[in-house]
Amino acid sequence: MSEPVSPGAPSRIRVALVEDDVLFQNALTVAIGASDDIELAHLAANRAQGLRMLATGRADVLLVDLGLPDGTGIDVIRAAHALWPDCAIMVCTTFGDEAHVLQSIEAGASGYLLKDSAPNDLLHEIRVLQQGGSPISPLIARQILTRFRAPPATASAAPPAVAAAAPSAASPASEDDAVLSTRELEVLRLITKGFTADEIAQLVNVSGHTVRTYVRRIYGKLKVKSKSEAILEARSQGLIGN
Incomplete structure (x- = not known):
């Protein structure tokens, strides 16, 4: 009715x-x-x-x-x-x-x-x-944050000799890919879901200024100038899913 x-x-x-x-x-x-x-x-x-x-x-x-x-x-x-x-x-x-x-x-x-x-x-x-x-x-916000937060990186058990050689083993192709931090990936995933900077700030418990700083870093690392370009580039590099 x-x-x-x-x-x-x-x-x-x-x-x-x-x-x-x-x-x-x-x-x-x-x-x-x-x-x-x-x-x-x-x-x-x-x-x-x-x-x-x-x-x-x-x-x-x-x-x-x-x-x-x-x-x-x-x-x-x-x-x-x-x-x-x-x-x-x-x-x-x-x-x-x-x-x-x-x-x-x-x-x-x-x-x-x-x-x-x-x-x-x-x-x-x-x-x-x-x-x-x-x-x-708040309870739902925590669930969303947990869902889209990148899993923590695990330490490699490689022998010291291999670990020491790792910095010089990067190929030119890998140097072209952006290396986003865990928090930057977290912010990027929330951006793709349509959250604003202020909303992301509440979700990750930082200031809006800090979130905007993360966004500038993301744009710089991905060599883009807009949200849509950032999402497309991150997907092309396999940083986030489609």
Whole structure:
């Protein structure tokens, strides 16, 4: 079921909610009703209603629960990503496992929150999402960071004579390849997932200035001038996957 709400001022953020938990629905509806810049444009209580809702109008922000009574909210995310390309999508669920997180991001979600936030805090995250941010619960952020962090290099057990000869054994071809540090690879992988410098700073627990320094080093080592060039060059060198 979709419940259009009378249009407000153009500056108001139109929210669509796909959620079967009545208590959560009511709490968020009350919070939105008390806000000056957000309105509830559509409401669906299950997967089927959510999919039908996508054909009835539009929204600026879509909030989706994953555990719906008739299927997964990921189907709604995938369809919304195709039908509402300008809509920012955020998961709000109790599922915090890696499989659900990755499937949601791959389907088109830009944010992922666990249901442990107060309604007013959720309104703040809606505003952040609308402004281009990617709100992520700390637990989920740690999972993403762990997933894309490069494994630590293991020490070689080569005999001393071989180790001593290693510096002079590099071929001209290997000298052309960029040698990124573990942290630089970590930042590059997060860049490929669409995270901004400030969002990466939160994920890796450094300042935004430090992240931008890593980005400049990455560009310099890869001999590129843009994010898209960096991703293409890193993939051509086998530094990151396709």
